[in-house]
Amino acid sequence: MRKASLYKRSNGLQRRDAKQTIEEFSHFLQWRSDGCDSLLDIGCGSGDVTIDFLLPILPTKFSKLVGVDMSQEMIEFARDQYPHPKILFEKFDLGVDLEKQQFRNEEPFDHITSFYCLHWVQNQEKAIQNMYKLLKPDGDMLLVFLAQNPIFEIYKQMSQSKKWAKYMIDCDNFISPYQYSKNAADQFGKLLYSNGFIEYSVEIREKFFVFEGIDLLKKSVKAVNPFIERIPLHDQDAFFDDYLNLVIKMHLSLDDIHTNSKTCRFLTPYKLIVAYARK
Template identity: 50%
Template sequence: MNQASLYQRANQVQRHDAKLILDEYSSRLQWRSDGQDSLLDVGSGSGNVLMDFVYPLLPKSYEQLVGTDISSKMVGYANNCYRRYERTQFQVLDIGCDRLPEQLKGRFDHVTSFYCLHWVQNLRVALNNIYDLLRNEGGDCLLVFLASNPVYEVYKVLHTNAKWAAYMQDVEQFISPLHTSSKPAEQFKQLLNEAGFHYKNVEVRSEVFVYEGVRTLKDNVKAICPFLERMPADLHEEFLDDFVDVVVSMNLKQQTDGDQQQQRFASPYKLVVAYARKSSTLLGNVLSEMSSTKSLKGVS
């Protein structure tokens, strides 16, 4: 997923889902009463989902906005694109790391993440880290990621092809850890509970996205497929052709008139949408009470 400029143009599914979910959940976030919110986004990629849909929700007086990604190329691209925004920065972070950078611990009121956590095999560690990113007095997170997607089955098929096997030996590392779960919502809710979150709301939504044309499908695959980086560039188009052939064999191509480039491909997928709070008490209420206490002490 290091082709940042391509990802910026080919992440329609991520943008579509992020906007819908933020429209629904923005009023549930524990916004601070003083407007000094700080927010960290996990897996920001090229930055356009964060800046187009999350940034506008922040109070004008927000304290800081930090976008993170495991890819230094993505981070560099995002910093270059959005350098004009004050109190906003992008930095490298592996949310599945064993030890969080000390300077990030307990600094944020909100953590968001869109289409990232399915890349993390150890969700328990990732959730512990997200919990530790939030302020000690409380905070909340909105996490959206794939439970299952046909692309994972396509990867498995291509992995058995002698042409591609050498580039896909660790294919299981790039398949969502919930892909084969019979109860992904319950499993993820339990992980949130083990991490220490008090309030938890987890649902799994069944969605379908339609790719208009072979080129659109290929561009989306090219933007996110981790295996293309490992093979010579002159093999990319052949790999993408084989990818499309497998998609067709899975009966995901819709019947349409016209040439091949105008074919439509339906991708049914399951999306985890999770909202959780570190504290059982609304952060805004806590801050208001703290402010009132200080005022009373000043009067006395």
């Protein structure tokens, strides 16, 4: 479970944005009067955001908290790290019909949350349809995911390189569906409405994150890069070197890497979609 462990050690950006969003928007969630709420966290990854930021806001009498992820490695890691009598971690793919999966929940949930997951799902309509089905009547959800990020442009350019193309043939599957959208909030809002959500709010948040040093950037790239494990071990450093050259070419380096390589800072400007919706 090396990648799950690496992700947990390198997800500072994701943790920061999840924490800020929960602090700002969790009061919108319609908590039950009896305190027996159930919550589904989609794209739980290594489980640390689920445990550190969602568990504390649940009523003490909550009925269950379920974290799901399409990575079996992430699920096994979360189960091992966070045993709890009312918390489950299960494998689940948001972009696939519910009927075609082993994930079976006896009843819908009061709430759904998802942090840094939906941009991986190319079939956005199917994702929204699944979430609608997984919510109880009057159930609600809080979602945060990438609209635009320079990492997706880097993937696109690297996939056109002769050296890396054979490992990145499905590159477009790992680029946010909203990367080139002129109005991502409106586009996502229309999908919510057309699939049954009458009450909803969608906004774009412009953010940035600074990676302090080349080692932190490298760990972060390895933790989330969907192509790295396809590349032979002896070529992975070369892959990162080419990645880094594109970062510099895109003027995302805040320092001169040639004179200050170890402590060079790297800027990542990006746009988040933050959405609340109620069934």
